[in-house]
Amino acid sequence: xxxxxxxxxxxxxxxxxxxxxxxxxxxxxxxxxxxxxxxxxxxxxxxxxxxxxxxxxxxxxxxxxxxxxxxxxxxxxxxxxxxxxxxxxxxxxxxxxxxxxxxxxxxxxxxxx
Amino acid sequence: xxxxxxxxxxxxxxxxxxxxxxxxxxxxxxxxxxxxxxxxxxxxxxxxxxxxxxxxxxxxxxxxxxxxxxxxxxxxxxxxxxxxxxxxxxxxxxxxxxxxxxxxxxxxxxxxxxx
Numbered sequence: 001x002x003x004x005x006x007x008x009x010x011x012x013x014x015x016x017x018x019x020x021x022x023x024x025x026x027x028x029x030x031x032x033x034x035x036x037x038x039x040x041x042x043x044x045x046x047x048x049x050x051x052x053x054x055x056x057x058x059x060x061x062x063x064x065x066x067x068x069x070x071x072x073x074x075x076x077x078x079x080x081x082x083x084x085x086x087x088x089x090x091x092x093x094x095x096x097x098x099x100x101x102x103x104x105x106x107x108x109x110x111x112x113x
Numbered sequence: 114x115x116x117x118x119x120x121x122x123x124x125x126x127x128x129x130x131x132x133x134x135x136x137x138x139x140x141x142x143x144x145x146x147x148x149x150x151x152x153x154x155x156x157x158x159x160x161x162x163x164x165x166x167x168x169x170x171x172x173x174x175x176x177x178x179x180x181x182x183x184x185x186x187x188x189x190x191x192x193x194x195x196x197x198x199x200x201x202x203x204x205x206x207x208x209x210x211x212x213x214x215x216x217x218x219x220x221x222x223x224x225x226x227x228x
Contacts, residue, residue, distance in 0.1 A: 032214050043117075043204055043219035044156075051214050090156065094215050099144040099163055099208060101217055105155045 002027045002095045006104035014112045019063075019078040021107045023091030026072065032094035033074045034101065035065055039087045047089070050074060061085070086111045115139075117220035119205050125226045131193040134223045137186055138207030146217060147180055147190050148204040156204075162188065163210075195227045 007022040036044040048059025118137040182188040206217040
């Protein structure tokens with residue numbers, strides 16, 4: 001079975017501070033993992049994806065995530081937060097059933113000036 | 114490419130009325146997904162299609178909800194009759210098998226308000 005757990009439904013950081021959003025997954029098959037971002041009143045858009053190549057994946061807007069098989073984790077980080085990063089972030093894992101992704105509950109990121 | 118297109122963007126209706134949401138997936142994509150997003154329940158998968166065939170509709174809340182995909186470029190999600198608890202943002206997404214990673218591309222959503 002596949003599932004995703006995002007620790008912390010809300011994360012607040014100051015502008016310029018490190019952003020760390022946590023994601024742990026469960027998968028019965030080699031996982032493909034994704035981070036999506038949702039800005040207010042918009043659909044989800046892909047930030048980055050892990051597809052069994054490099055374990056450190058770089059995405060758009062300065063975000064990156066590291067796949068750690070031993071910890072079943074795929075945490076999202078950004079060295080320095082910007083006000084424009086305020087959004088909701090979703091972690092997802094590809095299921096064993098072709099096509100389907102399993103999404104976490106999301107983490108709302110607030111960035112304080 | 115224009116991306117996934119959804120219409121309408123906003124819909125306000127009264128309880129008991131029929132509501133039809135529409136989606137045009139990205140050309141060449143063979144999977145189509147319908148999601149519902151609410152504050153209480155988060156992002157829920159309602160149903161998905163592969164090559165126009167429904168694969169899993171276990172997320173459809175009840176018989177008032179139905180979805181069709183008559184061809185590769187069009188899908189509808191219908192609610193009849195609508196109820197206030199159906200108020201949510203409904204997203205359509207598509208993906209393609211040939212990409213193998215199955216990343217999904219989301220539309221902008223339809224915000225449904227049932228009074």
